[in-house]
Amino acid sequence: MSKTLSIAFIGLGNMGGPMAANLVKAGFQVTGFDLSASHLDQAKAQGVAPASSAQAAAKVADVVITMLPAGKHVLSVWQDILSTTKPGALLIDCSTIDVESAHAAHRLATEHGLTALDAPVSGGVGGAQGATLTFMCGGTELAFSMAKPLLEAMGKKIVHCGEAGAGQAAKICNNMILGISMIAVCEGFALAEKLGLSHQALFDVASTSSGQCWSLTTYCPVPGPVPTSPANRDYQPGFATPLMLKDLLLSQDAAHSAGAQTPLGARATELYQRYLETGASEKDFSGIISMLRS
Ligand code: NAD
Numbered sequence: 001m002s003k004t005l006s007i008a009f010i011g012l013g014n015m016g017g018p019m020a021a022n023l024v025k026a027g028f029q030v031t032g033f034d035l036s037a038s039h040l041d042q043a044k045a046q047g048v049a050p051a052s053s054a055q056a057a058a059k060v061a062d063v064v065i066t067m068l069p070a071g072k073h074v075l076s077v078w079q080d081i082l083s084t085t086k087p088g089a090l091l092i093d094c095s096t097i098d099v100e101s102a103h104a105a106h107r108l109a110t111e112h113g114l115t116a117l118d119a120p121v122s123g124g125v126g127g128a129q130g131a132t133l134t135f136m137c138g139g140t141e142l143a144f145s146m147a148k149p150l151l152e153a154m155g156k157k158i159v160h161c162g163e164a165g166a167g168q169a170a171k172i173c174n175n176m177i178l179g180i181s182m183i184a185v186c187e188g189f190a191l192a193e194k195l196g197l198s199h200q201a202l203f204d205v206a207s208t209s210s211g212q213c214w215s216l217t218t219y220c221p222v223p224g225p226v227p228t229s230p231a232n233r234d235y236q237p238g239f240a241t242p243l244m245l246k247d248l249l250l251s252q253d254a255a256h257s258a259g260a261q262t263p264l265g266a267r268a269t270e271l272y273q274r275y276l277e278t279g280a281s282e283k284d285f286s287g288i289i290s291m292l293r294s
Helices: 016-025 037-045 054-058 071-082 099-111 124-130 141-152 166-194 199-206 241-258 263-277 285-293
Strands: 006-010 029-033 063-066 090-093 115-118 133-138 155-162
Touching: 006 016, 006 054, 006 071, 016 029, 016 037, 016 063, 016 124, 029 037, 029 054, 054 071, 063 071, 063 141, 071 090, 071 099, 090 099, 090 141, 099 115, 099 166, 099 241, 115 141, 115 166, 124 133, 133 141, 133 166, 141 155, 155 166, 166 199, 166 241, 166 263, 166 285, 241 263, 241 285, 263 285
Parallel strands: 006 029, 006 063, 063 090, 090 115, 133 155
Antiparallel strands: 115 133
């Protein structure tokens, strides 16, 4: 994809702001819009040309990228821009949204003769800043091949998961595993404490045997064994608890509509809901160990 193509980036928050800035750094022309004037100003300082509305940004763009809070925001913005978007434009939604809304967004694009891709990310704000995100993509081969060079300017791993909605499905399944595995690791450490086993001893064994997982080896929920984990900075995020709960709730919506049994996913959702109610909105999701201990 030529770097002379123009990109509209809608939703310039914690994730979208640095992602748009990385597109600018890679040499793309980026026009942006956000409802928040301060986010728009920050993006402007990074070389993004500010637009007065989503429509104004999108109507001159060959590719429109959205990075918004939830499915209702994505559908509303896509509905707004579709009538004025250039023929042949590519629409990429990078937000984490419910699978049904992702399908609805694809249908909207198809009805207007446009190509669409769902491309949610993992890697958090650090990954957005460092252009090291993983993109999980759903859509046709054509949409994927058109989007890939752009996504490579914002991430380091770009996976084509399947047809429309497959990117969101992969994201939600992955994060349900993450929520469950973090609770499992926290319970392991809480039990070890009661049994008089040191954190380091459990880590040394579990990290090199069958208990090994990302929640243990990268995001260890107790201070010490992994110095970069949020546990070492009083559980400052990282991956904030409300975002973990959001993704777990999406997994339960998807399980319900698909008729899948996810008993541990359901329990993890309840536990994160309870943890949030203890006042954990500013805490990393690994901080749930404090609730599990008590
Ligand atoms: P954020 O709240 O920081 O940013 C969202 C932005 O969208 C805000 O600036 C808001 O003003 C803007 N917005 C809302 N409605 C709009 C509209 N109609 N038109 C234009 N702008 C609008 O959220 P974020 O952390 O950047 O997350 C964005 C998406 O990425 C979410 O779906 C989230 O689940 C997902 N995500 C976030 C992380 C993370 O660590 N923050 C990681 C992976 C995925």
